[in-house]
Amino acid sequence: MSDLLAKLSDYVYETVPVNPKKALNIMSFGYSAFGLRCRLPKKPFMPARLYMNRIAASATVGPLRHPENAMLTNIFMPCEIFQALEMNIMFPEAIACCLAFISGQRAFIESAEANGIPPTLCSYHKCLIGLALTGVMPKPLFIVNTTLACDANQLSFRRLEEYYGIKRKVIDVPYEDNEENLEHLVRQLKETAIFAQENSSKTLTEEKLALAIARSKRTIENYKEYLELRADRHIYDNMTSEMLAVFATHVLLGSEQAEKFTADLVEQTRKIPVTKHSGVRLLWVHTLPFWQPVLRELLNLNDRCEVVACDMTFDGLCGTQESDPYRYMAKRLISNSFNGSSDRRIELVAEYAKKLNADGVVWYCHWGCKQTAGASASAKEYFEQAGIPVLILDGDGCDRNNVNDGQTATRMEAFIELLEKKA
DSSP, X not given: OXXXXXXXXXXXXXXXXXXXXXXXXXXXHHHHHHHHHTTSOOTTSOHHHHHHHHHHHHHHHHHHHOXXXXXXXXXXXXXXXXXXXXXXXXXXXXXXXXXXXXXXXXXXXXXHHHTTOOTTSOHHHHHHHHHHHTTOSOOOSOEEEEOSSXXXXXXXXXXXXXXXXXXXXXXXXXXXXXHHHHHHHHHHHHHHHHXXXXXXXXXXXXXXXXXXXXXXXXXXXXXXXXXXXXXXXXXXXXXXXXXXXXXXXXXXXXXXXXXXXXXXXXXXXXXXXXXXXXSEEEEEESOOOTTOHHHHHHHSSOSSEEEEEEGGGSTTOOOTTOOSHHHHXXXXXHXXXXXXXXXXXXXHHHHHHHHTTOSEEEEEEETTOHHHHHTHHHHHHHHHHXXXXXXXXXXXXXXGGGOOHHHHHHXXXXXXXXXXXXX
């Protein structure tokens, strides 16, 4: 499998400069083939996880194949509006993750940096910009992005707005969580609904939005229940599953697929026997480098160590009591643990570490993410005072050039051994 992916990576790299359309077709075929492969029963993965793999592959390929019905956004944007409009949704994290899976990010990162994008920018967004500049990624209808958490959003989406000559709507998320700021967000989301209709020739009805919101709320409640069940169950799983769950609890919220995934996840997890604490349980903070071989060997599908959750899956599990659809979406934004002081995120991670019976926390400083890296010292101090072991680990969720396999393996192995001794 690794040899095949290496050949595919080289082929994409060589094809991009001479035939961007062919490179897109190759990538789309690779993603689609992966989705089809997940239709086959594959032990020990839960059927819900395999289903989500298929949905993620389809959600990534769809906008690339059908840009005439696609919009571009960031992962923190409430997308129930676009789900109700039945639009294809492009977002950097999904595209870059698929590129990382086939080792195909190199050509696009090099293109972005050759065109003035600083090497220190988030690799996910360098991939996005490179895909556009090479002509591989077709032009979407419009762009909507939030100011929440990610500084790279403002640079990459502004660059693509100018490059494609399309319109962009920016949702300004206020720092403080109060009623005045919540209403400010509500107004912006209502404006976004109008903006989306004007730039897509589609009509948003109250009924369609209400259906999307209802699915979204059920999805969130399902995932909360799953996390409760996860606290005393061991699951043979991998890092990819957690990354895909991030998509389900963010951009895919409001879709039938996200609701089905979380409902199936609850049902299938409930059938797993409650077990005594065995093996090391890790709570992962930020994006997961699911492609990195040394981490795959340590964390995937084994009894020794498992990732019980990623903090990006529970950053915005709130607001379901709100009856107004726009207040519900606004509440998820303003109350998100990535918004406001870093203390909010740190405290929520500590809360879930205890809820999930995690033995330790891995605070992953993804390349170019100033928010996560900047909060790492505060997080380390807080967790240590709370008696929660923590590892601050530098790396990259997408670009292989920004990781040191040897150092990563040594530090992770030492951390796992430390937690084993404490058990």
